[in-house]
Amino acid sequence: MGQKMLMKGNEAIAEAAIQAGCRFFFGYPITPQNQIPEYMSKRLPKVEGGCFLQAESEVAAINMVYGAAGAGARVMTSSSSPGISLKQEGISYIVGAELPCVIVNMVRGGPGLGSIQPAQSDYYQSTRGGGHGDYRMLVLAPSSVQEAVELTQKAFDLADKYRNPVLIMGDGLIGQMMEPVEMPEYVKPELPEKTWAATGWKPGCGRDRAIINSLYIDPNVLEQHNRKLFAKYAVMEQEECRWQEEMTDDADYVIVAYGTTARIARSAMRKLRENGIKVGLIRPITLWPFPNAPIQKAAEHAKAFLTVEMSMGQMVDDVRLAVNGKKPVEFYGRTGGIVPTVREIVEQIENMAKEAK
Amino acid sequence: MEAQFLIAGFGGQGVLLIGQLLAKAAMHDGMNVSWMPSYGPEMRGGEANCAVVVSDEPIGSPLVTEPPIAVIMNKPSMLKFTPSMEKGGLMLYNSSLIDIEPDREDITAVAIDCNGIAEKLGNARTANMVMLGAIIQRTGVISIDSAMEALKATFGPKKEHLLPINRAAMEAGAEAAK
Amino acid sequence: MAVVYEKTKMLTDKPLHYCPGCTHGIIHRLVAEAIDELGVQDKAIGVAPVGCAVFAYDYFNCDMMEAAHGRAPAVATGCKRVNPNNVVFTYQGDGDLASIGAAEITHAATRGENITVIFVNNAIYGMTGGQMAPTTLPGQVTTTSPYGRDPNHCGYPIRVSEMLATLDGPAYIARVSVHDVKHIMEAKKAIKKAFQMQIEGKGFALVEVLSSCPTNWGMTPQEALKWLQENMIPQYPLGVKKEVE
Structure with missing residues (x-):
């Protein structure tokens, strides 16, 4: 751990990526993530082998990522909701071609141009693949700037490990907020060599010709390819699920929330505990794979669940799937860039407790 | 202990810097801090504000919607934020x-x-x-000492000569608030 | 016995899937020969398009990437920026490059991206079944312009080479044709030059190759070559449009 610095979420993510060996960044301006490309444009040219390029569109940026990842580099792009929609085409191809990369989405309100304020309404898009075809991405949802740093570095390792894109899902608040950060010293784990990368080939050079491709015209071959992808996803579900549980052991009411919303839910939980209501918090850190286990466990003893999101209710579907009808699952959400307040969450739980009596 | 600040004014008045120095200094004093700016299609001269939370516990929301402490640098901000202030x-x-x-x-x-005080000190x-x-x-x-440490780090060597006048300004402000 | 002619090692043994009389085969061969003669097979990375040449990665005997429709210049940009010593080329058709990929090619050109672009213009969408392309000639009948392309309704064909030659970024832009042997030899020269420019670090080079599509034009191969010569060349004049020293 280095010195403690006060850093903006966006800048901290960019620096963490560079520390993790990211040398290529392709992006396009969109609020509220602009400090990521701005930071990269300042830092990468000063780092050996570093290259920042502002693309002509999000579509071009993600395809530059495809080319750079295909050439074996650690590469990142970032955007916010409307821009991430544009990138979906490329993300689908990147998954199909089994290329590693890191994508950051600082989510803003939608649909359409929506707003530039924080939101979590891209949950479905992020956790169900997002583009066309049958696929998944690892989705990491930091709830502090420090965690954003740690998850960004982890994201590069996970992307390389599985040859699959990893999405960091933040929101305008995580991106714009400044918090103390200690930049961890990055230690690269043992990862397989990128023998599949297109770096130049000739007969007898010791490997097969690299073909970076997502086209499998023979239905049987494509089905095999899809099964192979899903075998990877099964391993991810086994090994990469992350969450944080707080005070769930004796909780009558369990709040499920991620990212920014989880911070507010934590404050609400403390206040409710002071008022004598036993509340716990489950904070998914990976949105995909979704942490079913702690929710199933809590469903054994809790009276009810409350999912809080900055959306009209998306993750709540996954919570309900995990609870599987055993206990009521209520929902509270704000949208349009409005962040739920501690008081609102406290009232929700107090009402649930009242109704239970 | 938790202190929540809302600091508001025109862009260019240095309201974001007030917040950053507050957060940085408190961080160096070992506190948990967060600094959150309003962001949007605002240009110089438009409204700017930031929320700062200082706490000895992990910080929940970095937003300050009902400010217990409001720092108001211009009239539009006074009109905007007075009604939402905490009792x-x-x-x-x-x-x-x-x-x-x-x-x-x-x-x-x-x-x-x-x-007025700043002008009297010779640097508006x-x-x-x-x-x-x-x-x-x-x-x-x-x-004031920890605020000066934070300012020194923010200014860097190029602006180091401005530190004394800024310290004088802080001291004069403290005196005026007694 | 002296060898007077042999298959270039830059093409694999995979049989081409192109229709009889299609000139893609010739253009593949020219690209392969150019890379071979310049001795850069071990550095070459090709980017295949979406369109008739979608399987180009099966034919060019080097590392290959398959891009999304129109995005080959962006993919090539990412690849080249990672390994500037690689010789990176895209091979794109007119729908891919001039329609859906108009932004990507324009910006790769204006950045002076040090890549080579082979742009095959046959005035029609081949793979999808003969629909109107951005390069379809006025009056030309396609499956989506069954009464002939009406410029009042859907605009005029794009002269890509002239358009890109107005930019400061490109180092070399030329239009060639493959309708007869003489022009094939000239096309070869231009393609080789476009690779040479990249190897010398001069920047973005594009060769537009006028090509025939007998199947979707509804002609015999001979008729198609004649139609190309008589109709396409007047619309798309041959020659070097831009060349930096």
């Missing part, structure tokens, strides 16, 4: 640019002649540091 809250306002008082009986309002641009001195005097969340 019993403290408002420090820049009376050089604000010719009214907050219309709330249930808060404590302290007028600081930020621009230190009005925000006058206000920071007042904040320090009234809340005790940080000290």
Whole structure:
């Protein structure tokens, strides 16, 4: 751990990526993530082998990522909701071609141009693949700037490990907020060599010709390819699920929330505990794979669940799937860039407790 | 202990810097801190504000929707944020640019002649540091020394010669808030 | 016995899937020969398009990437920026490059991206079944312009080479044709030059190759070559449009 610095979420993510060996960044301006490309444009040219390029569109940026990842580099792009929609085409191809990369989405309100304020309404898009075809991405949802740093570095390792894109899902608040950060010293784990990368080939050079491709015209071959992808996803579900549980052991009411919303839910939980209501918090850190286990466990003893999101209710579907009808699952959400307040969450739980009596 | 600040004014008045120095200094004092700017299609001269939370516990929301402490540098911000202030809250306002008082009986309002004091010191641009001195005097969340350490780090060697005038501004602001 | 002619090692043994009389085969061969003669097979990375040449990665005997429709210049940009010593080329059709990929090619050109672009213009969408392309000639009948392309309704064909030659970024832009042997030899020269420019670090080079599509034009191969010569060349004049020293 280095010195403690006060850093903006966006800048901290960019620096963490560079520390993790990211040398290529392709992006396009969109609020509220602009400090990521701005930071990269300042830092990468000063780092050996570093290259920042502002693309002509999000579509071009993600395809530059495809080319750079295909050439074996650690590469990142970032955007916010409307821009991430544009990138979906490329993300689908990147998954199909089994290329590693890191994508950051600082989510803003939608649909359409929506707003530039924080939101979590891209949950479905992020956790169900997002583009066309049958696929998944690892989705990491930091709830502090420090965690954003740690998850960004982890994201590069996970992307390389599985040859699959990893999405960091933040929101305008995580991106714009400044918090103390200690930049961890990055230690690269043992990862397989990128023998599949297109770096130049000739007969007898010791490997097969690299073909970076997502086209499998023979239905049987494509089905095999899809099964192979899903075998990877099964391993991810086994090994990469992350969450944080707080005070769930004796909780009558369990709040499920991620990212920014989880911070507010934590404050609400403390206040409710002071008022004598036993509340716990489950904070998914990976949105995909979704942490079913702690929710199933809590469903054994809790009276009810409350999912809080900055959306009209998306993750709540996954919570309900995990609870599987055993206990009521209520929902509270704000949208349009409005962040739920501690008081609102406290009232929700107090009402649930009242109704239970 | 948790202190929540809302600091608001025109863009260019240095309100974001007041917040950053507050957060940085408190961080170096070992506290948990967060700094959250308003962001949007705002240009220089438009409204700017930031929320700062200082706490000895992990910080929940970095947003300050019902400010217990409001630092108000211009009149539009006074009109905008007075109604949402927490009951019993403290408002420090820049009376050089604000010719009214907050219309709330249930808060404590302290007028600081930020621009006037800064001009008397010979550098009008230190009005925000006058206000920071007042904040320090009234809340005790940080000290002038730790604020100066944070300012030194922010300024870097190029602007080091400006440190004494800024310290004088903070001290004058603290004096005015007594 | 002296060898007077042999298959270039830059093409694999995979049989081409192109229709009889299609000139893609010739253009593949020219690209392969150019790379071979310049001795850069071990550095070459090709980017295949979406369109008739979608399987180009099966034919060019080097590392290959398959891009999304129109995005080959962006993919090539990412690849080249990672390994500037690689010789990176895209091979794109007119729908891919001039329609859906108009932004990507324009910006790769204006950045002076040090890549080579082979742009095959046959005035029609081949793979999808003969629909109107951005390069379809006025009056030309396609499956989506069954009464002939009406410029009042759907605009005029794009002269890509002339358009890109107005930019400061490109180092070399030329239009060639493959309708007869003489022009094939000239096309070869231009393609080789476009690779040479990249190897010398001069920047973005594009060769537009006028090509025939007998199947979707509804002609015999001979008729198609004649139609190309008589109709396409007047619309798309041959020659070097831009060349930096």
